[in-house]
Amino acid sequence: MDKYLEQQIKKNFGMKVRVMREQNELSQEALALMCGLDRTYIGGVERGERNISLINIHKIAIALGVSPTELFQ
Amino acid sequence: MDKYLEQQIKKNFGMKVRVMREQNELSQEALALMCGLDRTYIGGVERGERNISLINIHKIAIALGVSPTELFQ
Numbered sequence: 234m235d236k237y238l239e240q241q242i243k244k245n246f247g248m249k250v251r252v253m254r255e256q257n258e259l260s261q262e263a264l265a266l267m268c269g270l271d272r273t274y275i276g277g278v279e280r281g282e283r284n285i286s287l288i289n290i291h292k293i294a295i296a297l298g299v300s301p302t303e304l305f306q
Numbered sequence: 307m308d309k310y311l312e313q314q315i316k317k318n319f320g321m322k323v324r325v326m327r328e329q330n331e332l333s334q335e336a337l338a339l340m341c342g343l344d345r346t347y348i349g350g351v352e353r354g355e356r357n358i359s360l361i362n363i364h365k366i367a368i369a370l371g372v373s374p375t376e377l378f379q
Binding site: 234239242243246269284285286287288290291292295300301302305306 | 307312315316319342357358359360361363364365368373374375378379
Protein backbone atom coordinates (compact mmCIF):
# COMPACT_ATOMS: atom_id res chain seq x y z
CA MET A 234 0.00 0.00 0.00
CA ASP A 235 1.53 3.33 -0.98
CA LYS A 236 1.97 6.21 1.43
CA TYR A 237 -0.56 8.37 -0.38
CA LEU A 238 -3.32 5.80 0.10
CA GLU A 239 -2.35 5.39 3.75
CA GLN A 240 -2.67 9.16 4.21
CA GLN A 241 -6.08 9.13 2.54
CA ILE A 242 -7.34 6.32 4.75
CA LYS A 243 -6.26 8.18 7.90
CA LYS A 244 -7.65 11.50 6.62
CA ASN A 245 -11.00 9.99 5.66
CA PHE A 246 -11.36 8.32 9.02
CA GLY A 247 -10.41 11.52 10.85
CA MET A 248 -12.86 13.64 8.86
CA LYS A 249 -15.64 11.21 9.73
CA VAL A 250 -14.78 11.40 13.43
CA ARG A 251 -14.79 15.21 13.27
CA VAL A 252 -18.15 15.36 11.47
CA MET A 253 -19.78 12.95 13.91
CA ARG A 254 -18.25 14.68 16.94
CA GLU A 255 -19.62 18.03 15.72
CA GLN A 256 -23.02 16.45 15.04
CA ASN A 257 -22.99 15.35 18.67
CA GLU A 258 -22.03 18.91 19.69
CA LEU A 259 -18.97 17.67 21.53
CA SER A 260 -15.64 19.46 21.84
CA GLN A 261 -12.48 17.46 21.20
CA GLU A 262 -11.88 17.66 24.94
CA ALA A 263 -15.34 16.32 25.80
CA LEU A 264 -15.00 13.44 23.36
CA ALA A 265 -11.52 12.68 24.68
CA LEU A 266 -12.81 12.55 28.25
CA MET A 267 -15.65 10.22 27.24
CA CYS A 268 -13.16 7.92 25.48
CA GLY A 269 -10.48 8.01 28.15
CA LEU A 270 -8.09 9.37 25.52
CA ASP A 271 -6.08 12.58 25.33
CA ARG A 272 -7.48 15.68 23.61
CA THR A 273 -4.31 16.02 21.52
CA TYR A 274 -4.72 12.39 20.41
CA ILE A 275 -8.30 13.06 19.23
CA GLY A 276 -6.99 16.13 17.38
CA GLY A 277 -4.34 14.00 15.70
CA VAL A 278 -6.90 11.40 14.67
CA GLU A 279 -9.16 14.08 13.19
CA ARG A 280 -6.25 15.58 11.22
CA GLY A 281 -5.42 12.15 9.80
CA GLU A 282 -2.09 12.00 11.58
CA ARG A 283 -2.80 8.88 13.64
CA ASN A 284 -2.94 5.24 12.64
CA ILE A 285 -5.61 4.55 15.23
CA SER A 286 -6.01 1.05 16.67
CA LEU A 287 -9.03 -1.26 16.77
CA ILE A 288 -9.65 -0.62 20.47
CA ASN A 289 -9.51 3.16 20.15
CA ILE A 290 -11.81 3.02 17.10
CA HIS A 291 -14.33 1.25 19.34
CA LYS A 292 -13.82 3.71 22.21
CA ILE A 293 -14.63 6.63 19.89
CA ALA A 294 -17.59 4.81 18.34
CA ILE A 295 -19.06 4.02 21.78
CA ALA A 296 -18.61 7.64 22.90
CA LEU A 297 -20.33 8.87 19.72
CA GLY A 298 -23.13 6.32 20.16
CA VAL A 299 -22.54 4.68 16.77
CA SER A 300 -21.37 1.39 15.37
CA PRO A 301 -17.67 1.34 14.43
CA THR A 302 -18.78 0.67 10.86
CA GLU A 303 -20.28 4.16 10.67
CA LEU A 304 -16.79 5.63 11.10
CA PHE A 305 -15.72 3.91 7.88
CA GLN A 306 -18.50 5.29 5.69
CA MET B 307 -13.26 0.26 28.65
CA ASP B 308 -12.51 -2.86 30.66
CA LYS B 309 -9.99 -5.49 29.61
CA TYR B 310 -12.67 -8.11 29.03
CA LEU B 311 -14.45 -5.93 26.46
CA GLU B 312 -11.12 -5.15 24.78
CA GLN B 313 -10.43 -8.87 24.49
CA GLN B 314 -13.87 -9.46 23.02
CA ILE B 315 -13.41 -6.71 20.42
CA LYS B 316 -10.09 -8.18 19.31
CA LYS B 317 -11.43 -11.74 19.32
CA ASN B 318 -14.53 -10.82 17.32
CA PHE B 319 -12.45 -9.00 14.75
CA GLY B 320 -10.01 -11.89 14.49
CA MET B 321 -12.77 -14.47 14.08
CA LYS B 322 -14.23 -12.43 11.25
CA VAL B 323 -10.86 -12.24 9.49
CA ARG B 324 -10.44 -16.02 9.86
CA VAL B 325 -13.92 -16.76 8.47
CA MET B 326 -13.47 -14.46 5.50
CA ARG B 327 -9.94 -15.74 4.81
CA GLU B 328 -11.25 -19.32 4.79
CA GLN B 329 -14.17 -18.31 2.55
CA ASN B 330 -11.56 -16.98 0.14
CA GLU B 331 -9.66 -20.28 0.44
CA LEU B 332 -6.50 -18.49 1.46
CA SER B 333 -3.89 -19.75 3.91
CA GLN B 334 -2.64 -17.35 6.58
CA GLU B 335 0.60 -17.22 4.62
CA ALA B 336 -1.14 -16.35 1.34
CA LEU B 337 -3.20 -13.61 3.00
CA ALA B 338 -0.10 -12.27 4.72
CA LEU B 339 1.76 -12.09 1.41
CA MET B 340 -1.16 -10.27 -0.23
CA CYS B 341 -1.23 -7.75 2.64
CA GLY B 342 2.51 -7.26 2.93
CA LEU B 343 2.26 -8.45 6.54
CA ASP B 344 3.86 -11.33 8.40
CA ARG B 345 2.11 -14.71 8.68
CA THR B 346 2.61 -14.72 12.45
CA TYR B 347 0.98 -11.27 12.62
CA ILE B 348 -2.10 -12.54 10.74
CA GLY B 349 -2.21 -15.51 13.14
CA GLY B 350 -2.09 -13.13 16.10
CA VAL B 351 -4.90 -11.00 14.65
CA GLU B 352 -7.06 -14.08 14.10
CA ARG B 353 -6.48 -15.26 17.67
CA GLY B 354 -7.52 -11.85 18.98
CA GLU B 355 -4.06 -11.10 20.34
CA ARG B 356 -3.42 -7.97 18.26
CA ASN B 357 -4.81 -4.47 18.56
CA ILE B 358 -4.66 -4.01 14.80
CA SER B 359 -4.33 -0.52 13.32
CA LEU B 360 -6.52 1.32 10.83
CA ILE B 361 -4.02 0.86 7.98
CA ASN B 362 -3.62 -2.87 8.56
CA ILE B 363 -7.41 -3.29 8.80
CA HIS B 364 -7.58 -1.76 5.32
CA LYS B 365 -4.72 -3.92 4.00
CA ILE B 366 -6.56 -7.07 5.08
CA ALA B 367 -9.91 -5.81 3.73
CA ILE B 368 -8.35 -5.01 0.34
CA ALA B 369 -6.69 -8.44 0.19
CA LEU B 370 -10.02 -10.12 1.02
CA GLY B 371 -11.85 -7.98 -1.54
CA VAL B 372 -14.27 -6.51 1.00
CA SER B 373 -15.07 -3.19 2.58
CA PRO B 374 -13.40 -2.67 5.98
CA THR B 375 -16.91 -2.41 7.44
CA GLU B 376 -17.51 -6.10 6.66
CA LEU B 377 -14.75 -7.00 9.11
CA PHE B 378 -16.75 -5.35 11.91
CA GLN B 379 -19.98 -7.26 11.34
